[in-house]
Amino acid sequence: DADVTQTPRNRITKTGKRIMLECSQTKGHDRMYWYRQDPGLGLQLIYYSFDVKDINKGEISDGYSVSRQAQAKFSLSLESAIPNQTALYFCATSGYPPQGGTDTQYFGPGTRLTVL
């Protein structure tokens, strides 16, 4: 979805380096998410944020940190990258769910990260 952009789209780095992945959205959504996908597997949630002052750990947050700089921006950092963090990383956004309903998450195009 062009409303959710991720930079960079591809990155190769070395073990021990600090890496930041950025996500921006123009959908006006309050909720943003970072997921990771390993080859042949489904997505796993790393962190999520329901608004600028709300940050929550997902199921695999170890080794990662996030920053919600503004409603439209959510960054994921790897403080000291290691090879098993080589994966596809996806950002997603969602609006507040309607009464009695659920919110729908919309995904960015992804960042392919390789840690050597």
Added chain:
Amino acid sequence: DAKTTQPPSMDCAEGRAANLPCNHSTISGNEYVYWYRQIHSQGPQYIIHGLKNNETNEMASLIITEDRKSSTLILPHATLRDTAVYYCIVRVYGGATNKLIFGTGTLLAVQP
């Protein structure tokens, strides 16, 4: 969140309807059925969701059985561009993490 079961792969002829099944026998009354697809390492794309009534949009139809223990996603006229991994996900409204739990999905191969 309830677990879903999908066949690992399916084939469909171009122009024909693709019917993708999903079992969710432990679904609770407040859990929605969501469908996403992922085309070769691109970001997952939302397709459709429903609670208990059948739903239709410009992309697909969702048929949910009366007991809600299974559902079928229907792509009415499959094209080569519909080749993708299709994920069936159940989500509770107001769940604490609001996360989507992706399984391994069904790889739909549309054949010319």
